[in-house]
Amino acid sequence: MSGFFLRKARIEDVKTIHMLLMECAKGELLLPRSFNQLYSHLRDFYVLSSDDNKTIKGCCALSICWDQLAEIRSLVVHPDLQKQGWGRKLVEACLSEAVTLGVYKVFTLTYQRDFFAKMGFEEVTKEKLPQKVWADCIHCPKFPECDEIAMVMEM
Numbered sequence: 001m002s003g004f005f006l007r008k009a010r011i012e013d014v015k016t017i018h019m020l021l022m023e024c025a026k027g028e029l030l031l032p033r034s035f036n037q038l039y040s041h042l043r044d045f046y047v048l049s050s051d052d053n054k055t056i057k058g059c060c061a062l063s064i065c066w067d068q069l070a071e072i073r074s075l076v077v078h079p080d081l082q083k084q085g086w087g088r089k090l091v092e093a094c095l096s097e098a099v100t101l102g103v104y105k106v107f108t109l110t111y112q113r114d115f116f117a118k119m120g121f122e123e124v125t126k127e128k129l130p131q132k133v134w135a136d137c138i139h140c141p142k143f144p145e146c147d148e149i150a151m152v153m154e155m
């Protein structure tokens, strides 16, 4: 079996990213994203690709929200490759990109509190995040009963 590596997403990855997110969304681990959202935000994504580029086994997106604020979202590692450090690497790739862009505060809305705590994120009350963050929430099937945890990393 071939190895895996991280790279920025390409247009041919969209269908697999969509499938990975849909699988996780079924278990209510994260929110699904439409093809429209994925195509228009493709540049936000890193993917975990097989060496031969034939398979995508994970993804993570960094979305710029506001002055000095970005969000990590759509993080998935396929169960076949979990607990091997790929989730950490995907998050680190996004954090590194945030620094390159001059954004030093990154948040996430998640059910994976312990995982993100290990990455150095701290839990905050949702009210600490600017209102702009909630623009997307209206599209969420759970709105307005949000049970995700807000976590922030300041670099």
Ligand SMILES: CC(C)(COP(=O)(O)OP(=O)(O)OC[C@H]1O[C@@H](n2cnc3c(N)ncnc32)[C@H](O)[C@@H]1OP(=O)(O)O)[C@@H](O)C(=O)NCCC(=O)NCCS
Pocket (backbone or CB within 6 Å): 024, 029, 030, 073, 074, 075, 076, 077, 078, 081, 082, 083, 084, 085, 086, 087, 088, 089, 108, 109, 110, 111, 112, 114, 115, 118
């Ligand atoms: C959460 C997820 C991305 C973690 O990916 P992963 O590749 O298994 O994580 P890693 O192997 O990089 O783990 C990094 C560290 O976090 C720990 N960890 C991994 N998953 C964890 C979890 N669910 N809870 C607590 N700690 C966890 C690992 O033990 C490891 O600790 P260490 O550095 O002390 O060894 C993966 O379980 C997943 O895709 N889950 C389903 C989708 C999901 O919930 N996404 C988050 C949406 S915001």
